[in-house]
Amino acid sequence: MTWRDVLDILAVSTVLYYLYRLVAETRALNLVRGLLVYLSVWFLADQLEFRALAWLLGNAATLGVFALIVVFQPELRGFLERLGRGRLRENGIDEKGVHELVRAVERMAARRLGALIAIERRTPLGEYAVTGEVVDARVSARLLETIFTVGTPLHDGGTILRGPRVVAAGCVFPLSEREDLRYLGTRHRAALGLSEVSDAIVIVVSEERGTIRVAERGVLSANLTPSELRGRLEEVFREST
Numbered sequence: 189m190t191w192r193d194v195l196d197i198l199a200v201s202t203v204l205y206y207l208y209r210l211v212a213e214t215r216a217l218n219l220v221r222g223l224l225v226y227l228s229v230w231f232l233a234d235q236l237e238f239r240a241l242a243w244l245l246g247n248a249a250t251l252g253v254f255a256l257i258v259v260f261q262p263e264l265r266g267f268l269e270r271l272g273r274g275r276l277r278e279n280g281i282d283e284k285g286v287h288e289l290v291r292a293v294e295r296m297a298a299r300r301l302g303a304l305i306a307i308e309r310r311t312p313l314g315e316y317a318v319t320g321e322v323v324d325a326r327v328s329a330r331l332l333e334t335i336f337t338v339g340t341p342l343h344d345g346g347t348i349l350r351g352p353r354v355v356a357a358g359c360v361f362p363l364s365e366r367e368d369l370r371y372l373g374t375r376h377r378a379a380l381g382l383s384e385v386s387d388a389i390v391i392v393v394s395e396e397r398g399t400i401r402v403a404e405r406g407v408l409s410a411n412l413t414p415s416e417l418r419g420r421l422e423e424v425f426r427e428s429t
């Protein structure tokens with residue numbers, strides 16, 4: 189085994205890893221499952237010498253490749269654009285998203301609605317998203333306020349934003365274990381906990397006090413005004429474009 193082989197293996201692993209992340213984040217995941225079933229049936233038909241079925245599946249596969257390129261044209265285009273910009277993942281949030289998010293947070297703080305909102309950056313938050321309900325909708329102030337309205341099934345737990353979309357709500361985040369912060373309530377410890385295990389920016393609105401704080405890389409900010417929050421989020425937005 190030479191250094192070339194090691195580099196080759198590393199390169200292939202990197203490509204496979206990014207392909208997996210790309211597939212896991214888009215609607216291509218179901219397609220991959222479908223393709224695996226298709227290939228298994230084709231393989232079986234071939235092994236069992238079901239000539240007609242194998243012929244049909246073989247020819248349909250050629251057509252299918254072109255059909256896939258057409259159907260997944262938006263994803264492929266997005267992927268190639270990001271590859272060109274040197275960023276394989278969309279991270280952060282866009283300008284309109286920041287505007288809607290800050291509006292929602294400001295209103296929720298004024299109304300004393302407790303809220304916990306994580307903005308995914310480079311660390312994938314899929315494992316926490318699956319603990320809640322899939323939302324997959326464009327972020328809007330009205331949507332966020334609706335999610336955190338007391339008495340609704342999804343208001344408990346955290347909401348996850350990926351780019352300009354709300355991906356999931358009612359999610360369970362890991363609680364920070366820090367002894368010196370035991371005095372904090374669980375909503376704030378969950379915000380901090382998630383920021384300790386990821387690079388997410390986690391916004392927390394206190395139901396008790398109506399304050400706005402942000403947890404980032406294991407640090408919980410002091411109370412922020414809505415415009416201070418906007419400033420921080422705009423920095424994140426600039427970093428991601």
Ligand SMILES: Nc1ncnc2c1ncn2[C@@H]1O[C@H](COP(=O)(O)OP(=O)(O)OP(=O)(O)O)[C@@H](O)[C@H]1O
Nearest residue numbers: 302344345346360361373374375376378394395396
């Ligand atoms: N692990 C967790 N992941 C996500 N959300 C959580 C988690 N633990 C608690 N929460 C949320 O926090 C709420 C309880 O907040 P609690 O009052 O204990 O915390 P707090 O930090 O004092 O917040 P507040 O200032 O809003 O009262 C729960 O109803 C739930 O919505």
